[in-house]
Amino acid sequence: MTIYRSAAAVAVLSFVASFALTYAGAAAAYHTRFVADNCNYASPTPTTFITRDGSATVALRARHEGYQWAGGCWNDNDKDDSPNDPTTNAGTGGEGGDCSGFTFKVWREALDTSNAGFHQWGMLRNVHGPYTAAAFKAGAGAPNITASKSGLIKMDALASDGHIGLIYAVNPDGTDQIIEAKGEAYGTSIWTRTYRGSSSYSGVRRVGWSS
């Protein structure tokens, strides 16, 4: 009987240990699963009637979602589904865009930098686009131009060498409400910022809006 009791104990211990290890391993690997489990690589839909308000809607759907360096795929559940990803690893497959990937999708641009047309990307289309924040700052690509900061309006951008954010609204105290994918600890949301006045930032505008 002792040997059977021992055998049962070994079986139970094996179950508990392997369950714990497997669950912990899968949970730890969770950050690599958002893109794999949710995102797609569908072609964008070319569109001709594009408004700044429509782009604001694209941006608002990303609000409260996550941030992923070099990423560009998010859902719309107002929750960061892969919080606390390592901040310097582009391969963690977490939810969200980074600042330039977010801007690319909100401005509905094409992967071909010589194409200034509008392309509607789905939220769950995993795409970052060809531009870094510094490239946007320089007005790189056919859809993008540099613009005077004092004349920027809704859905124009303020870009530095390392970051870009979109103007959502202006505030009475001279600050702006910026909608941006700020960083892993921040996610994507709207914050009061002073980018407009800072010499680190330049004005950038997407061209071709219907209104």
Place this chain on the structure above:
Amino acid sequence: MRWLPTIHRVWALAAVGVAAGVAAGLAISLATNALAQGASGSGAVFDVTHVPPLLTVPDASGELVYDVHCSAAGVDDPEANCSVSGTVFARRVGVGSFREIPLERRDPVTRQLAATVPDELLDSDAFEYFAVFESAEAEARLTVPPGAQSAPSVSRRLRNATPVLLGRHSFGEARRSGQRLVFARWGDGPDAAGLEEGRNLEPVGASAFDVDASGAIVVLDHANRRLLRWTKGTRAPVHVPVSINGTIADLASGGDGSFYVMETTARNGKAPLIRRFDDHGRELEAVEAAEQGTAQIRIGPDGPVVLQRPSHQWMPAAVAGVPASQAAQLQRGRMGRLLRSGGEVVVLSRTNELRVAVVAGGRSTRSWRITSETPLGEVQLAEPVGRRFVVVVRLYDGRSDEFAVLLLDRRGLVSRTTVDAADWAEAAPLGRFRLVGRDLYRLGSTPAGVFVDRFDLEVR
């Protein structure tokens, strides 16, 4: 030899246990992931922004303009805006009942709704208003500001504002150097302040500061989740660990040894917290802001007040010493900041004009219209100093930026100096300056570290 079959059975049972454990672990993990990632369709979007005409001049238009963003759940086309109706409720401040003014779409393409304020309200000393928006498609209703008639927006007429002409600014000239009071290099050592880590992130660190009642300088080293406190005459800071998010936040000394930290981030759609700590870093209380955006915290005559978005209202974080609920915050929102010295300061900044008014007893007692050929950025500080008034506003062009420190009196500009921006690291948006007594303190940073300087305003 009789034992062999039994030993095989033990191994077999162990293998079954391992297999079952792996299967169960994977199943539960995948189920958890699926639950966590749940909704993937488009949810409803319903959001309204509005810049209130806080201070108007006689030639002002009476239009109240609202940007409305509405998209019904399940509609993927972002250009498919849902229909929204809205009404403004307005009256002279405290006089009669609110009258209804319908909001109309003035442009068939944009999503703006606008209402025209009747002349008798516009020409009064001040009118108050709020707006209600409804969308059946989005199944949503919004009130702006959310405090409605309890805490409406207020627009005041400036009749005798003192003009101040700044002309065109020459960057790099006539800068003033302050007295360097404290410095901490970047890092996580005992005398250092931290920078946030991350790719695609400009330098962010030491996001706020204040000067407490004893004259000690306190810097919020948010990346290291601590306060650095320099008592008068000491060179090395004392560390006070605080339990905070570790993202950009603002700081205010409570005057009783406690500190308020206003977070700007929160998870999962919640509003940021305003936390109070004692001088040992023990959390005394925490309240959730009423709105999702928090921009600035200061101490008013009745305790801490927080500038919130999208209402642009100052709301109390505590009422009579008790942490304020979200409803209590919303009901007490004000368009101006109450001063400990009495009265309320209202600011309205546009690209080339800044209007500032001190309001007391419901009337504007002092006001200025500051015009500048060089674009004006954010107003960092607007407070009385003795019988005068100091304004710190950023000036910028395509390549440069500096802070103008303007000392004003009833006749106009008393003095004007310039302070370099010194904002290498990003900090709380409106946390760079403090006025203590008749001295101006500034939080600055360079690639080497963070510092606090003091400037004598030379107010007699």
